[in-house]
Amino acid sequence: MALDNPTRETPVTTADKVFDSMLHAIVEGKIAAGSKISEPELAKQYEISRSTLREALNRLEKCHLIERKANVGSRVVECSIESLLEIYVVREALEGMACREAALNMTDDEIVDMKAMLDEHAKAQDLQDGVAYYQEEGDLDFHYKVILGSHNKQLINILCGQLYHLVRMYRLQFGMHSPRATRAFDEHYRIIEAISDRDGELAELLMRRHIVASCKNIKKKIAMQATESQA
Amino acid sequence: MALDNPTRETPVTTADKVFDSMLHAIVEGKIAAGSKISEPELAKQYEISRSTLREALNRLEKCHLIERKANVGSRVVECSIESLLEIYVVREALEGMACREAALNMTDDEIVDMKAMLDEHAKAQDLQDGVAYYQEEGDLDFHYKVILGSHNKQLINILCGQLYHLVRMYRLQFGMHSPRATRAFDEHYRIIEAISDRDGELAELLMRRHIVASCKNIKKKIAMQATESQA
DNA sequence: AATGATAAAATTGTCGACAATACTTTGAGC
DNA sequence: GCTCAAAGTATTGTCGACAATTTTATCATT
Numbered sequence: 176m177a178l179d180n181p182t183r184e185t186p187v188t189t190a191d192k193v194f195d196s197m198l199h200a201i202v203e204g205k206i207a208a209g210s211k212i213s214e215p216e217l218a219k220q221y222e223i224s225r226s227t228l229r230e231a232l233n234r235l236e237k238c239h240l241i242e243r244k245a246n247v248g249s250r251v252v253e254c255s256i257e258s259l260l261e262i263y264v265v266r267e268a269l270e271g272m273a274c275r276e277a278a279l280n281m282t283d284d285e286i287v288d289m290k291a292m293l294d295e296h297a298k299a300q301d302l303q304d305g306v307a308y309y310q311e312e313g314d315l316d317f318h319y320k321v322i323l324g325s326h327n328k329q330l331i332n333i334l335c336g337q338l339y340h341l342v343r344m345y346r347l348q349f350g351m352h353s354p355r356a357t358r359a360f361d362e363h364y365r366i367i368e369a370i371s372d373r374d375g376e377l378a379e380l381l382m383r384r385h386i387v388a389s390c391k392n393i394k395k396k397i398a399m400q401a402t403e404s405q406a
Numbered sequence: 407m408a409l410d411n412p413t414r415e416t417p418v419t420t421a422d423k424v425f426d427s428m429l430h431a432i433v434e435g436k437i438a439a440g441s442k443i444s445e446p447e448l449a450k451q452y453e454i455s456r457s458t459l460r461e462a463l464n465r466l467e468k469c470h471l472i473e474r475k476a477n478v479g480s481r482v483v484e485c486s487i488e489s490l491l492e493i494y495v496v497r498e499a500l501e502g503m504a505c506r507e508a509a510l511n512m513t514d515d516e517i518v519d520m521k522a523m524l525d526e527h528a529k530a531q532d533l534q535d536g537v538a539y540y541q542e543e544g545d546l547d548f549h550y551k552v553i554l555g556s557h558n559k560q561l562i563n564i565l566c567g568q569l570y571h572l573v574r575m576y577r578l579q580f581g582m583h584s585p586r587a588t589r590a591f592d593e594h595y596r597i598i599e600a601i602s603d604r605d606g607e608l609a610e611l612l613m614r615r616h617i618v619a620s621c622k623n624i625k626k627k628i629a630m631q632a633t634e635s636q637a
Numbered sequence: 638a639a640t641g642a643t644a645a646a647a648t649t650g651t652c653g654a655c656a657a658t659a660c661t662t663t664g665a666g667c
Numbered sequence: 668g669c670t671c672a673a674a675g676t677a678t679t680g681t682c683g684a685c686a687a688t689t690t691t692a693t694c695a696t697t
Contacts, residue, residue: 188681189680213648224681233464236468237468247649248648264561268500276495333564444678446677446678455651455652455653457651457653458652460680476679477657477678
């Protein structure tokens, strides 16, 4: 599927498969955030040796999905609001820059491809029930393509390889299906226009605003949840 | 020393020590860039088992200092100019943002501390022979403190934990002691001022220009080297 | 009862050996 | 002489066992 990590091909080694499996489990919350990871237990569960499991754990650590302490063990990261805001700051900086670079480096073909994708999303959105789809897959697809369009391996690696799993984790666990669908779509459209005009400065500006808006939206939601739970 | 990774304490496990040792060896070029890493050979050299070595290799991979392919093995990264420019793009984005956040989040004490450091550097620079010192340690110290001042764990982790080893590697292997010492110092000073004024927008702008200037300087140098080798 | 030291259990770190995969060398066929 | 196939060699991936460390449980002391 389109959301898979473009950094790696197909999983070949068993550690790869276990990594993929655990990745989904953590992102979806089947392995609870903040919970301790018992190597003997998980190794038995996946029917592999501890060496192989530890290899998988190392990769999860690279995605910032687990944290390890020497001689103590691994824990799944906590999903705190502070940490989410920190991630948004990093995204604002990196995706903004990726967008600028995309305006400079994307091929004409890639831009055409992207416009086609947005048209698809527009259609799906017309059939109202597509909103949920757009929220999840569509939005991520858009951001992925911009990042890949930067043609900057470092950017791609950090954003697609590491950070996006965390972003997805927060989306799923905090249940973020915000009412920003149509608005976000407009923003996406304008970003593409800027890229199409090869206007890097504007593209960066728009992407940064797009992300800040999304972040503010989350803050608002969280504030609402807080007042609700008070009542 | 000040340049050590603020992310981790002291190395406790043997894998930690081997990681540190290999980190320095790679950064300094004692293990050549682009060279293949033989697990049996290195394990024998460090007098450890392959498991422990592989643990160290995993951490080096986290710093983007080596790359692994399944069933093939590890290589030290190549030091290409393209890759260096890519890193500068990431730095511009992330350190710019870190600087903005530092302006918002640094404590007054931290700012005082930083000004004191700059004064130290100014003195060292007066004693002309301190220039070389300033280039290496001083410059990195400055950038480190700004990054830490952001109080953003994600930023700190990516920049100090991963990217800076690469930056150091390029500095040493490309032999970058540029004639930007006094100029870079002025720029550092103005950045501190912006942070001190709590002007996040200006602080980000200045840091980005500072990094872009440094990048241009490198490009110029490389162009010069190219014409020299032609003659 | 609470605190602190000590012993037991469990977990992580490290090791050496085997299995699976990739690379090299050899030789056969054209 | 060159190309391709096959066997052999070397390297990486995986496994189970042991050592070192941490955590838990036990018990004596105040």
